[in-house]
Amino acid sequence: MDASGSARMVKAKTVNWLKQVRYQAERLTGQRIRIGVTGLSGAGKTTFITSFINQLENHQRGLLARRPPFDRLESVRWQRDGVEQPFPYLSALAALAADPPRWPESTSDLSRVVIDLRFRPHGLLGKLQGSRTLHIEIIDYPGEWLLDLPLLGLDYGRWCEQLQGWLSQEPRRSLAGPLLERLTAIDPLAPVDAGLLAELTTEWTAFLHRCRADAGLSRNQPGRFLLPGQGVAAEMLQFVPLPAVNQHTQGESGSWWHQCSTRFDYYRDYVVKGFYDQHFSTLDRQILLVDMLTPMDAGQAALVDLKAALEAVLDSFRYGRNSLLERWFKPRIERLAVCASKVDQVAPSQQRAVQQCLEDLLTDSLSEVRHGGVEVKGFPLAAIRAARQEGDALVAALDGQSGGVRYQPGHIPEHLPLDLKVQGPELLRLRPPTGLHRNEPFAHYRMDDLIDWTLEGDG
Structure with a gap:
């Protein structure tokens, strides 16, 4: 931050x-x-x-x-x-x-x-x-x-593990389509591509909309991807779950893991916790x-x-x-x-x-x-x-x-x-x-x- x-x-x-x-x-x-x-x-x-x-x-x-x-x-x-x-x-x-x-x-x-x-x-x-x-x-x-309140008890690695479980089951697996393959292909320790991250964030947001509108699903995180509200910098809402990440993953500054993890922590500690408190x-x-x-x-x-x-x-x-x-x-x-x-x-x-x-x-x-x-x-x-x-x-x-x-x-x-x-x-x-x-x-x-x-x- x-x-x-x-x-x-x-x-x-x-x-x-x-x-x-x-x-x-x-x-x-x-x-x-x-x-x-x-x-x-x-x-x-x-x-x-x-x-x-x-x-x-x-x-x-x-x-x-x-x-x-x-x-x-x-x-x-x-x-x-x-x-x-x-x-x-x-x-x-x-x-x-x-x-x-x-x-x-x-x-x-x-x-x-x-x-x-x-x-x-x-x-x-x-x-x-x-x-x-x-x-x-x-x-x-x-x-x-x-729906973001449960994030208060998670770090980025555990959140990715949780999403892996959700995405492995229907109907999310079908609703994710090619997006899941694109996320899976990313090496979390490789240098982050800012343009690709922005593109994937847009695709993840569209996926959340499909989950809600097409299947009536409730657990659509992060919630502010659907409705950002005011007071949150747009760039801080650019992160996605990476299937290759778990709670033990650690990456250097500038990596996909570091960028997504840092923004997840900001989202959890500043946006979600501030709203709750x-x-x-x-x-x-x-x-x-x-x-x-x-x-x-x-x-x-x-x-x-x-x-x-x-x-x-x-x-x-x-x-x-x-x-x-x-x-x-x-x-x-x-x-x-x-x-x-x-x-x-x-x-x-x-x-x-x-x-x-x-x-x-x-x-x-x-x-x-x-x-x-x-x-x-x-x-x-x-x-x-x-x-x-x-x-x-x-x-x-x-x-x-x-x-x-x-x-x-x-x-x-x-x-x-x-x-x-x-x-x-x-x-x-x-x-x-x-x-x-x-x-x-x-x-x-x-x-x-x-x-x-x-x-x-x-x-």
Whole structure:
């Protein structure tokens, strides 16, 4: 890493430390709660956050009005001014209100949500203290970046070994095609060819896109090759896994190994760890969104990859209760909501089955989380309900079209088979319903239950 890169890293760490000190002071006084909305690409994070804000803004009109402490909620303010990289709430609302409606643009960079809730006093002590304000903070980010968190436990050699295993299996082996042969032919100890490295990086990025689009695979690393975001020098994203490299490989300066290894280390230590330390290391609650239906429709390989991706991601977070002193230095997630998203695509009677299949997929990981003392609860969720039931059929509009269709949703098994072989539900691409407006609560499934449980005890 050059001197300018080192200086940027030191500055970023200093700024991050000051932010964490200020945040922890507010956190310990019960004035702030930080929620991590975790989801891979396509899980519906942007739509979920838009609905989350909408439900709170319309708390008096929606189902939340019947629940304490929201029956004491006086005002809700979504902050824009003074918020660094604010979440594009208004743009998301405009997309949903278009003719025909369309889903909000997927997240392409980091953004922040800050919501202030003011509650009326409750009880004698509350009346003496006056109204109470709770600050909710949510970080939105591309789901592709989440898949880089497991890199924190790897060096370049081990990462290459891991990719060798992935590339030896279908469908990645076929999707890689000639690229795999080109990478295999490179001698990692030979002098690096900068032009060829740039070309191979472009080809690797195209391969990752194919893995996601053509096979529904989840483990696509490095994630920022798909969506770089801002603040990362383009040349530092030029490295590829070399099949001839293992954890014992060592090369001289100027070699393929040295160039790729140096840039991998920078990516892991500056980009991935900096992102984790700033946004994930101080979470109070976590909401895990998983589009379970799409990989079930794609087949066994997609489900196997989703399982491995989610297990690796969950292993990257700190869970469990801790002492007051530990909450300052090593805060941990105390509640985890596990949500099968987009369940409006199946009949209401089948939505719990989708959720059960998700929890079947993550049985071991969720057992570990619960063993650490974390409260875990499942929510089959539709942040915005795109389909409604009429008799034994569903009625919805197709994406990009104005008219509606009536169809029979596919069957979901009560439990996910251990071999992950299922008959896909044959999904349709639905669009949002018409008539959505900021000043009316969006139709949904269980957003009120989720918000209530996530904020329980903080009003």
